Amino acid sequence: MTITTVEEAKKDNEYYKALTQLLFQLADDDFMIAFRGSEWLGLAPHIEEDVAFSSINQDTMGHATMFYQLLEDLGCGEVDALAHARKAENRVNAVLLEKVNGPGTYLSEPEYDWAFTVVRHYFYTQAKKIKIESLKNSSYEPLKHVAVKVNMELYYHQLHWKTWFTQLCTANTIAKNKMKAAITLVMEDFNGVLSLGPDAVRISEYGLIESEEFIRQRFVSSMTDVFESVDFKFPDQMGMKNGDGRKGEHTKDLDAALLTLSEVYSSNVNATW
Numbered sequence: 384m385t386i387t388t389v390e391e392a393k394k395d396n397e398y399y400k401a402l403t404q405l406l407f408q409l410a411d412d413d414f415m416i417a418f419r420g421s422e423w424l425g426l427a428p429h430i431e432e433d434v435a436f437s438s439i440n441q442d443t444m445g446h447a448t449m450f451y452q453l454l455e456d457l458g459c460g461e462v463d464a465l466a467h468a469r470k471a472e473n474r475v476n477a478v479l480l481e482k483v484n485g486p487g488t489y490l491s492e493p494e495y496d497w498a499f500t501v502v503r504h505y506f507y508t509q510a511k512k513i514k515i516e517s518l519k520n521s522s523y524e525p526l527k528h529v530a531v532k533v534n535m536e537l538y539y540h541q542l543h544w545k546t547w548f549t550q551l552c553t554a555n556t557i558a559k560n561k562m563k564a565a566i567t568l569v570m571e572d573f574n575g576v577l578s579l580g581p582d583a584v585r586i587s588e589y590g591l592i593e594s595e596e597f598i599r600q601r602f603v604s605s606m607t608d609v610f611e612s613v614d615f616k617f618p619d620q621m622g623m624k625n626g627d628g629r630k631g632e633h634t635k636d637l638d639a640a641l642l643t644l645s646e647v648y649s650s651n652v653n654a655t656w
Contacts, residue, residue, distance in 0.1 A: 384590055387524045389456050401586045402523055403459055404475070408580060408629065409514075410450035411476035414466055415637075416507055417443035418644055419480065420500075422489045428497060435543060439504075442536045449529045456525070467648035471637045477575035478628045479503065481637040498561040501551060502569045505544035506606070510576050512537050513601045514592060522590035545609065552613035566618065574621040577602060580629035 386392050392399050420440040427433040451462045459465065480503075485495035515537060518530035551558045579586050579595045587594040603617070610617040626632030 384522050385524060386522055389458075389525075392457060392523060397585065398589050399457070401582055401589050402526075402591055403454060403457060404580055404582055405586050405591050406450050406454050406457075406526070407459075407475050410447050410454065410465070411474050411628075412480055412507075412511075412576070413443050413447035413450065415474075415476040415480040415640065416504070417441075417447060418640055419482075419484055420504065422484055422493070423495065423500065426489075426493060426495060439540050439543065442540065446533050446536075449532070453525055453529065463648060467645040471633050471641055472631045474633065474637065474641075475580065475629050475631065476637075477572070477578070478623065478625045478632070478634060478637075479569065479572035479575055480507065481628070481634060481640060482572070482625075483636050483639075496561075496565065498551065498558075498565040499568060501544060501547045502562065502565040505541075505548045506569055506573060507576060508537065508540045508544050509605060510573075510598070510602050512541055513598055513605070517593040517598070518591075520590075521592060526591070548609070549613055552615055563615070566615075570618045570620070571622050571624040575623045575626075575628050577621070578623070578627070578629050 386398070392402055417440045420436060420443065423433075423436055425433065427436050447466065448462060451465045454460070454465055455462050482503075484500055485493070487493040487495070512534075515530050515534045518526055519534065521527050521530065548562075551562050553559075577595065577599045579592070579598075583595045586592060587597075592598075607617045625634055
């Protein structure tokens with residue numbers, strides 16, 4: 384089955400519901416991790432990383448915009464409102480992606496954890512690559528086209544974070560211990576990233592993306608090889624310790640993030656940003 388137009392997608396209410404749920408997940412995930420990444424501006428380990436990371440965050444925010452645009456086309460609201468005006472309980476991003484980078488704030492004594500950032504972004508990018516490869520064969524043709532565009536940039540994102548990950552995991556004892564602690568922390572909530580939400584079965588049955596189990600198996604397989612290359616053992620379990628974001632369960636970190644993200648938009652919702 385191939386759906387080529389918005390009109391066709393709207394004819395089947397169940398298909399439309401599954402499609403929009405998936406798009407909100409994709410958009411909200413990218414939107415939130417791009418924001419957390421942007422908080423490293425001026426704080427990255429060196430100037431070259433500051434430039435590279437900023438570029439990755441711009442790309443990722445652009446991906447979120449493309450997914451929000453598909454939702455606008457489907458009649459779910461305007462892009463800016465979808466990104467900035469929705470309340471925390473209406474967001475479906477994975478909880479891991481909303482967690483702060485570390486103690487402090489960007490403007491007041493930030494004591495961010497670079498190891499946590501490397502692990503979170505690398506794991507997320509690896510999972511996103513698997514999803515995007517699947518979306519290139521989605522039953523919704525407009526989503527297929529977006530996936531092709533996103534995929535071209537993901538190669539470089541993936542290479543960037545893999546390089547950081549392998550270098551830190553094979554560095555001195557202090558670096559290795561920090562990376563092991565970060566891996567443990569990320570894995571506590573990483574199942575939320577791989578989740579397709581309450582309607583996961585329907586989403587895959589409609590051919591929008593491959594099954595949640597397939598995505599999880601591909602992720603574990605790809606990461607196991609990388610872990611073996613740095614002489615680490617890939618953790619046996621992934622959880623959703625701090626809530627299921629796909630069900631609207633979030634932490635106070637998301638509330639604070641949305642307050643910052645919506646500040647300019649809320650000052651004049653009728654303006655074109």
